[in-house]
């Protein structure tokens with residue numbers, strides 16, 4: 001049975017990615033998942049950036 005949760009989408013660019021970073025990037029923001037490209041953008045020079053883990057798609 002296929003599970004639709006296997007591919008998460010980046011919260012910023014809506015692209016699916018096999019690896020996403022769980023981050024907060026605004027002062028009162030919620031946890032979101034971002035792809036590596038967007039992660040570079042939101043993590044640089046951002047005092048509100050918090051890293052919360054890495055999500056990887058596992059194929060089995």
Ligand SMILES: [Zn+2]
Nearest residue numbers: 010013035038
């Ligand atoms: Zn993205």
